[in-house]
Amino acid sequence: MTTTTPHTRDRLLDSAERLFAENGVNATSLRHITNDAEANLASVNYHFGSKEELFRQVFARRIGPINEERLRLLDTCEAQGRPSLECVLEAFLAPTLRLRSDPEQGGEYFMCLMGRLFSEPTEWKTMLMEEFSEIFQRFGTALQMALPEHAPADLTWHLFFTIGAMAHLMTAGDLLKTFTQDRCDPADVEGTLRRLVDFSAAGFRGASRGESP
Amino acid sequence: MTTTTPHTRDRLLDSAERLFAENGVNATSLRHITNDAEANLASVNYHFGSKEELFRQVFARRIGPINEERLRLLDTCEAQGRPSLECVLEAFLAPTLRLRSDPEQGGEYFMCLMGRLFSEPTEWKTMLMEEFSEIFQRFGTALQMALPEHAPADLTWHLFFTIGAMAHLMTAGDLLKTFTQDRCDPADVEGTLRRLVDFSAAGFRGASRGESP
DNA sequence: GTCTATATAGCGATAGAC
DNA sequence: GTCTATCGCTATATAGAC
Numbered sequence: 001m002t003t004t005t006p007h008t009r010d011r012l013l014d015s016a017e018r019l020f021a022e023n024g025v026n027a028t029s030l031r032h033i034t035n036d037a038e039a040n041l042a043s044v045n046y047h048f049g050s051k052e053e054l055f056r057q058v059f060a061r062r063i064g065p066i067n068e069e070r071l072r073l074l075d076t077c078e079a080q081g082r083p084s085l086e087c088v089l090e091a092f093l094a095p096t097l098r099l100r101s102d103p104e105q106g107g108e109y110f111m112c113l114m115g116r117l118f119s120e121p122t123e124w125k126t127m128l129m130e131e132f133s134e135i136f137q138r139f140g141t142a143l144q145m146a147l148p149e150h151a152p153a154d155l156t157w158h159l160f161f162t163i164g165a166m167a168h169l170m171t172a173g174d175l176l177k178t179f180t181q182d183r184c185d186p187a188d189v190e191g192t193l194r195r196l197v198d199f200s201a202a203g204f205r206g207a208s209r210g211e212s213p
Numbered sequence: 214m215t216t217t218t219p220h221t222r223d224r225l226l227d228s229a230e231r232l233f234a235e236n237g238v239n240a241t242s243l244r245h246i247t248n249d250a251e252a253n254l255a256s257v258n259y260h261f262g263s264k265e266e267l268f269r270q271v272f273a274r275r276i277g278p279i280n281e282e283r284l285r286l287l288d289t290c291e292a293q294g295r296p297s298l299e300c301v302l303e304a305f306l307a308p309t310l311r312l313r314s315d316p317e318q319g320g321e322y323f324m325c326l327m328g329r330l331f332s333e334p335t336e337w338k339t340m341l342m343e344e345f346s347e348i349f350q351r352f353g354t355a356l357q358m359a360l361p362e363h364a365p366a367d368l369t370w371h372l373f374f375t376i377g378a379m380a381h382l383m384t385a386g387d388l389l390k391t392f393t394q395d396r397c398d399p400a401d402v403e404g405t406l407r408r409l410v411d412f413s414a415a416g417f418r419g420a421s422r423g424e425s426p
Numbered sequence: 427g428t429c430t431a432t433a434t435a436g437c438g439a440t441a442g443a444c
Numbered sequence: 445g446t447c448t449a450t451c452g453c454t455a456t457a458t459a460g461a462c
Binding site for chain 1: 234235236237239240325328329331332333334335338342349366369370371373374375376377378379380381382384385388389392393396397408409411412413414415416417418419420
Binding site: 242255258 | 454455456457458459
């Protein structure tokens with residue numbers, strides 16, 4: 001299969017992904033997108049029907065493969081008996097943090113966009129949660145296997161804190177780099193991943209209250 | 214001093230704060246705000262000159278007292294020699310998390326609004342950072358006193374992760390409650406605070422690499 | 427200080443020619 | 445599938461009466 005110039009539909013998705021990430025969904029007009037994609041204003045409605053449907057498809061084409069990768073990595077953790085906490089956390093965190101160095105999958109643009117959905121007030125947050133529910137189910141079980149004596153509620157709280165740290169890296173990592181004058185740089189993806197896995201694992205292990213749910 | 218009906222200017226600030234938090238800054242029009250405040254559309258421009266200046270003042274009237282409270286609590290930690298890690302973390306986290314039960318200071322509306330600024334793409338993020346730079350300076354020093362053998366870069370990374378978890382609580386705490394069918398409820402402010410302090414403290418202590426910066 | 431009315435611009439969406 | 449032209453609406457901001 002030879003590579004040709006992407007069709008209008010794909011150029012629209014790429015431009016929308018980048019502009020939504022850089023400026024926000026509401027702040028990005030269809031005119032910005034079609035100008036950037038060198039397409040006609042009417043092409044968005046022809047290909048997607050509405051701005052909302054365009055956004056849904058920007059999101060949908062990336063999130064599936066990311067969550068499949070999460071489950072694949074989790075399967076690897078569980079292949080040899082009880083999974084280690086670090087392995088489970090890495091399986092959860094790596095597929096999104098590694099987006100930063102994977103332009104083929106939307107790179108930092110999609111990463112930033114996804115991170116911001118957690119704090120959006122609108123219906124977009126619901127979209128994210130629908131895609132996440134199976135993931136939470138599976139990782140909740142895996143965490144319980146890795147830390148069998150911890151209370152389920154503790155695991156939920158700690159996973160929530162971990163997701164917060166992950167989302168902050170996804171949306172505000174550039175701020176950390178600027179603020180520390182490059183001494184802390186999230187562009188070192190594997191180093192950042194290990195730091196977050198180690199921090200969270202210590203938090204999970206050290207902060208449990210051991211109470212029943 | 215007796216309490217009277219708030220003046221238009223204050224009603225505008227209150228309505229803007231709530232609507233900005235609930236629906237986002239860009240998505241909230243001056244018409245929404247003036248309708249909610251039972252004021253005239255032109256009153257925003259009379260009192261503030263522009264929507265941007267209105268937002269700046271919504272933010273400015275709350276952030277000062279919050280950061281003063283942070284420094285006051287930090288002074289208490291440091292009053293008797295080397296501060297404990299937990300005390301420093303609580304001094305940083307408590308003033309924002311406690312907003313949830315303090316309607317006098319904007320309550321969950323302002324809390325949610327502030328949390329979202331971390332992931333906003335625009336100039337608003339810069340505003341937040343300007344207010345934060347003294348805070349980071351002071352808490353960075355305090356953390357180094359609490360954990361003298363830890364590398365400064367480690368402390369920076371770990372504070373960044375902690376801020377991410379805090380921001381996630383501020384913006385998506387309702388999601389945790391819904392998703393767990395009320396088993397985890399951020400409305401229990403002091404319980405939530407202790408959980409986050411314990412989790413972060415364990416992360417700080419357990420995840421340090423002990424390298425030089 | 428508060429009102430009505432409006433200026434000016436940008437928005438999403440669509441009709442209809444090609 | 446892609447284009448031009450435009451509809452109908454909403455936005456921020458302002459002018460000027462009261």
